[in-house]
Amino acid sequence: MKRLQAYKFELMPNGAQVRAMRQYAGACRFVYNKALAWQNEQYQADNTFKFSYTKIANLLPQWKEELDWLKDAPSQPLQQSLKNLEASFRHFFAKRTDFPRFKKKGQSDSFRFPQDFQVEQHNNRVFLPKFGWIRYQCALSHKVKFSNNWKKQKARITQLHSTIANIRKDTLHKTTTTISQNHAMIVIEDLQISNMSKSAKGTATEKGRNVRQKSGLNRSILDQGWFEFRQQLEYKQQWLGGEVLAVPAHYTSQRCSCCGTVSKDNRQSQAKLTCVSCGYETNADLNAAKNILAAGHAVSACLTDVADSSAYISGDALYGYGERVQQGRSVKQEPTEGIAPVMA
Numbered sequence: 480m481k482r483l484q485a486y487k488f489e490l491m492p493n494g495a496q497v498r499a500m501r502q503y504a505g506a507c508r509f510v511y512n513k514a515l516a517w518q519n520e521q522y523q524a525d526n527t528f529k530f531s532y533t534k535i536a537n538l539l540p541q542w543k544e545e546l547d548w549l550k551d552a553p554s555q556p557l558q559q560s561l562k563n564l565e566a567s568f569r570h571f572f573a574k575r576t577d578f579p580r581f582k583k584k585g586q587s588d589s590f591r592f593p594q595d596f597q598v599e600q601h602n603n604r605v606f607l608p609k610f611g612w613i614r615y616q617c618a619l620s621h622k623v624k625f626s627n628n629w630k631k632q633k634a635r636i637t638q639l640h641s642t643i644a645n646i647r648k649d650t651l652h653k654t655t656t657t658i659s660q661n662h663a664m665i666v667i668e669d670l671q672i673s674n675m676s677k678s679a680k681g682t683a684t685e686k687g688r689n690v691r692q693k694s695g696l697n698r699s700i701l702d703q704g705w706f707e708f709r710q711q712l713e714y715k716q717q718w719l720g721g722e723v724l725a726v727p728a729h730y731t732s733q734r735c736s737c738c739g740t741v742s743k744d745n746r747q748s749q750a751k752l753t754c755v756s757c758g759y760e761t762n763a764d765l766n767a768a769k770n771i772l773a774a775g776h777a778v779s780a781c782l783t784d785v786a787d788s789s790a791y792i793s794g795d796a797l798y799g800y801g802e803r804v805q806q807g808r809s810v811k812q813e814p815t816e817g818i819a820p821v822m823a
């Protein structure tokens with residue numbers, strides 16, 4: 480079986496080679512733009528005129544006659560840039576992209592040799608037509624461990640990772656601060672790592688009127704930083720005198736928040752909940768958030784009204800709340816209040 484495999488090498492060209500590369504990339508950009516302009520002119524004159532690679536490629540020798548400097552550029556990359564234009568038009572007509580645009584200097588300057596190149600891996604070099612052999616600068620895996628170059632490359636990778644981590648931290652902090660400042664009580668799903676990707680959360684004001692959907696949150700960032708997100712919420716709520724309650728995630732996405740019916744069939748799509756029993760229709764995340772909030776209120780009522788707590792813990796599901804309440808309450812000023820009876 481034949482397998483196509485792409486490899487990327489970072490080349491280490493010398494000064495003359497760098498200048499030649501810039502020149503060739505410029506020539507390719509020029510040919511691409513000239514061909515696009517020519518195509519547009521033809522189309523304006525006759526709006527049935529279709530793009531044809533052959534027609535345009537046949538103009539190349541003529542353009543080279545007119546412009547001496549074009550002759551210096553290798554022919555194949557010039558043809559390849561016309562191929563790129565052809566692909567741009569094909570994608571445009573297939574409604575995958577916008578109409579082809581003129582290329583600007585400095586925006587992904589490139590050119591392509593479709594053949595006649597060689598790779599010599601044991602010598603770390605690549606052969607390109609017009610250039611000859613050029614060295615390339617290998618990745619960490621190829622470097623001798625603990626050598627100076629290995630350390631440099633390692634430092635670069637570490638830097639990149641810490642940049643990504645900082646972006647994530649920053650987003651988490653902004654999000655948790657906003658939520659904490661606007662809500663006295665926050666109810667979250669007590670997510671396990673295995674179902675972290677579900678990430679359905681509910682936030683609420685103390686009175687519970689405004690169940691907020693987590694719109695505007697960067698979901699992918701939160702998915703990866705779920706535990707950090709929760710920790711930040713907890714300590715920020717502690718600072719501000721609010722609280723965080725974690726409730727079990729069971730059935731929050733399948734239960735109808737209107738009539739309480741639990742059914743897999745309530746979720747015909749990922750985005751929507753349609754209750755099979757009462758016909759209630761709503762956004763699935765919003766529905767889950769309402770359920771989480773309701774569960775949070777049940778827990779809250781449990782704790783404040785100790786006399787009633789036995790009723791709440793009689794059911795299996797609510798017994799589970801009781802266990803987790805301790806975690807939620809541990810952030811409050813009086814952590815002992817009401818916990819013992821619930822745990823009993």
Ligand SMILES: [Zn+2]
Binds near residue numbers: 738739755756757758
């Ligand atoms: Zn219902």
